[in-house]
Amino acid sequence: MPKARRRSAHAGERFEDMALPDELLRVLADQGLDRAFEIQSAILPDALAGRDVLARAETGSGKTLAFTLAMCARFRGRGTHRRRPLGVVLVPTRELAVQVVDTIHPFARAVGIKAQLVAGGMNIDKQAEALRRGVEIVVATPGRLIDLARREDLFLDNVETTVIDEADHMADLGFLPDVVEILQHIEMGTQKMLFSATLDGQVEDITDRFLVDPVTHETTPVSAAVATMEHHVLRINPKKKREITAQLAARKGRTLLFCRTQLGAERVAQELIEVGIPAAALHGNKQQGLRTNVLAGYRAGAFDTLVATDVAARGLHIDDVSMVVHVDPSDDVKEYVHRSGRTARAGAAGTVVSLVLPHQVTRTREVTSGADVEPAWVDVADESAEVIAQLGGRRPSGQTVDDPALTKYKGAPRKLDISRTAGANARKAAERRANEERRASWEETPAEPRRGGPARGGSRGASGSGTRGAAPRGGSRGGQSTRRRGGR
Template structure:
């Protein structure tokens, strides 16, 4: 198959001079759009003619509107069959799917075509019912589209135009096998269009297998060198990161912050709320309705800061984001380009700030250099540094702010129950602070006497082992042990203790002791002969159930040698140890 043919970039032209239906021209006028962006001028002639297209352009350049106009113009006034759409748009994330279908809706309605969102995290029965009634264009994530097809709720034999948006991101997320399955079910020779800010070798196999004589359009090189975007790198000390983040969040304007992990996004959002900056977290672990609600609130300007993982880095368009902050620096060039592209979109101005800790400076320097930008560097030791003033940073109020995630915004699902969420998780933030206090106390508190049997070094709140009565089993960490960090169970016997110093942290054992003591009393009341009952080993890395001790038999150690450790030798009442098989407590 021949490689994709390249055509030169086109200059922007007026939409009314293009071969578009009057209905679409009217919608564009209502939205204040008169001239096409460069990528739209380049793509539309080939797309309207039914050609296969590869398009690469900088993020925010108008790719979504380009294929929206092409598909709606092509399907204008067409009859739609039940379960058989005419067009499919595949996107990697649910957020991007919501944004794309919102873009398509007004144009589809203008030409008498229905568009339907099909994505995970939403009611599949409602989606299946909508498709069964007949829709012209489906905007879908690959997994949910396959689910509907396997249910028999969707057939792809009449699809005439297929769009794969953010094709390279599909590859990064491992969706290419699903994409291949979907394309294989669509008739060969129908129109295929691939759109992305970057097109590299990962999608070449898809292109060679499913596209026929594609035309390639590239309007800009792959870089973050947008002329209206200023780049800054702040080399900060770890102790200053929280306060620097708060100052950037308190600035005037809308700010989008990126973290590496979901827990990081929740933590940063909570820290901003604590100092008076209204912020909400967005990541893949949130219920879909809550994610839509958070995005709706940020879009309408209800709060100024959104803290997100890379789920928001690809394709999402939010107006008037004036600053992007890489709270955790990007891991590679693509990530930096896509994150940064959330600002300075469609000719607007924007600022990109990266916070680099000492061990991240060298990697950040390389990524910024590969992105083809000239970044202003500054060493920041505290939040009083003048570099923050130049970026518009301000001192936050210091008064805790209302969590914006607990408000329902226009555009959120009608049945959204915001009472089931705590937004930026206050409980986890409280646990985080409590854990920090515990760690501080562990560093200050001297080690106590030797505790715990073998395996007690990582025992849970196992408390005291049960004291063996006549023939009873000495058990370390009896009763249900608690979480990490507690004492390994300490067996009390009249005989000698067989223990060694424990390296476990000297905290968290009291509740376990109370539980164990209560268990001992219950066991004694149930078994007057003093047989040791079975009990679960201490928490954390627990041992299994202890073997039952019996009269005249050795009590067992934990089945898995859990944190309770081996019980000490139980001896006769005189306090001396005995090897008698009838009187001795088990090892």
Template sequence: MPKARRRSAHSGERFEDMALPDELIGVLADQGLERAFEIQSAILPDALAGRDVLARAETGSGKTLAFTLAMASRFRGRKMHRKRPLGVVLVPTRELAVQVVDTIHPFARAVGMKAQLVAGGMNIEKQADAINRGVGIVVATPGRLIDLAERGALQLDLVESTVVDEADHMADLGFLPDVRDILAAIPMGTQKMLFSATLDGQVEEIVDSFLVDPVSHETTPVTAAVTTMDHHVLAIEPSAKRSVTAQLGAREGRTLMFTRTQLGAERVAQELLEVGVRAAALHGNKQQGLRINVLAGFREGAYPVLVATDVAARGLHIDDVTMVVHVDPSDDLKEYVHRSGRTARAGATGVVVTLALPHQVAKTRSIVAGASVEATWADVASAEEPALEQLGGQAPAGTPAEDPAQVKYKGAPRKLDIQRTGGADARRAEERRANEERRASWEEEPETESPRGGGRGGRGGRAAGGRAAGGRTAVGRGGSAGGAGSRTRGVRGDAGAEEPRQGGPRSGGGRTVGGRRGQRTAEAAGRDAQDRGRGRGGAGRDGAGERGGQAGGRGGKGGAGGAAGGKGGKGGKGGPGKGGARGSSGAPSRSPRRGGGR
């Protein structure tokens, strides 16, 4: 941990009394900013002097402006080099990257510099081209920055100042290994500034490895960030949740609602639209351009309700959010603090409401107690309860509203395909629910060995596997028709198709394997398994029309005997399958993905 440590004890100084260039003072004045927040007064003297800084501050404290002013002052009038930025800012999410670069732009322009956004979900060629022309500061998610560096489009040898923002959230998302790789490529001894709500675990390792004699600044503890808000918990009946959410959405003012899942965000937004409340959903599964457009519309006040997953819980600053609603209660204290921190920012007031179903009451009570706040509790059985009226809730119009996500707002990308916004489509919703059930059954069911009685297919040969539960076909390796305890799997085959290594619903399951012509056999086996009742053993035929043999496995109810192709009977060898048809159920893949918002 840092060798030097001190607690910030600064009152709001005037910016004009600080050692800032006149150009930056002018931009601050244009934005109506005269006095620095506590964290800005604390950090700026050390940051301007080029020292390493370690800062812990609550959300909404103004730390983005602090490092922006420091970097713009240090790089004022400097030459910009092709592919070699002078400053790098690392952030965990694309939304936060957009917000940070928007904050930096006016100050960078004032001192003759350029800032460039580098994040996943956007055109990497355009980003590489901009960096090739020369930029002063790069604001990036870790994964995309590494992509550009590996392509030779970005070099870090001239970087003089590096900022790691929301380091604890980086750790939560698994991005710190990428951050470590980036810091290792930046010259040692150059300025590093790290901002985090907590300074322990992996964050502490980063500090020890890359920061040199840092000055530590700490403002109010993280839990105190929620003490300036009014907290309410509504213990609601399941039947009343939809109407209660609609009444809160129809209130006067700007409201930010949080759900646990992407599907939940789409569903709640669609339900609000159906009763006349203009709302849009924001989550990680949206096209990046649409996410930027949705945020731009909400920021400019084009619609009053944004329904989001936790992608909007960290670092995002949206003016005049007067209420945060936890439609799905937070899972832990940290999540509750950061979600709630989207309101009551920069000294403003705000209201936080949690909707707790009967089975969620005990956990919600524990989280609220851990946040050291006094929440007002109320039992709500219907939308007519007085507690809703006290919170400003009112009955929605009742007539469907226009979807605000279908409108292009100022600040959105020039090329924006708003037709890709599908909303909460019933068919897609049903598919996602089915996929979640498949994933849950795969994660919960222990993998077992097949009984010895199971018939075997070709040794090491490639075969086509059919999923008994859904009729999916895919190319698989090593075809064996297992007994009652084996699981259905598929992996990459000759045609390059890949079946996610996921198990379907429990069916007692053996593998369905093919003979010499894998694709046709797999398709036949998949149809056969489906026709015979999702799990019964079936006969497979090889591509040459020869007689197929039946593999071992249980027939009857819930059995999952596979259909094995090939010349022989129960022990016959199966030949290599040439290809397989990918199924259409959309089961999620478990393949690891390097983070950083690529």
């Protein structure tokens, strides 16, 4: 890694004391922002001066606003050529791209420039048309930007500032070769800002190749913040997992539940709806417009429970999440840290709960130890356990509610058609309950033994395995599918 200058941050510095245009200061005031976060105070002077910046900064540190202010100030009043932006922001996921461009829009409008979202899962022809009209800032996922460049709908020869956000997450997802290809087409010596939670491996290679004499900044990592949260591990009865999950989801306050698979997230969300808890699922297999709509509703407070795969573990900024529940516990330290980091943001309080089955205890101990946290371990036989109430858990109504994913919220794509979307409903709830009652009767009431064979509902039926027709509609109780389907 090249030798880099380090500057100390001055947390709490007032924005009006920085070299920012009045138009940007007015937008900041309208948003109730007058003092900069640590990373903003550190980065802005160098970014405004056009220097290369290398920052070790976690999600939620305020870095998006830092590079937004810098780019909007530098491009203020500038004209642009068609298909030739002045700034490019590379992000690993579509959700993060949407979030970043939403942050940029009000500041860009204030200084007379435009920002365009370029991401997969959306209409590429509409994105190409916007680029042909001319925009100053492009916020893109690497694959879609390369697609547009190969179609000659986008050229990178005028780019003056390049931002690479969540570089370590890009490495985890295998996107860094695409990032390298993009950087090779951007003129050396132009400003580049790289943000990453870790600065090693492939991230270090990019820094060595493309950044020139970068100024390095570091903020307090999420892993340190995780230690300030309340952590609980509940060793639960597998047969009671759904009931315990429902009581935690019924608590007051905004709750984020993590499942390992896409199928598991959909199933848990539907199960919660059926017992009276408005909840929606978020995962990579959901159409992009529907994902954007779900996030818009959750952020607006239309419903308080989101069930997600690890697509929501990093990058997304959602205020006031007071509890994270690992319905399927993390088996990786980094995954645990980033999931848990969705709560206790910006100094707020937060609680992290892991629901652990007997066979998951050893690995969970290793993960929490690796994250340097000491959770409170409690054995929970069923949903009536005292610790559930202490965590704010409540008994849900038991009456099916409307699926919040079937409502269109402000911030959803204008042309999103949710009329064709199937959601949880009373018929499915009735079928599920009927299947469960049937299974319970098989397990609890032994049938007449068959001549020459084991009794129906005997030892195999009692254990819940090997009973024909025993599995309820929708899959296993454990919140996991038996086949992993790329649930991230």
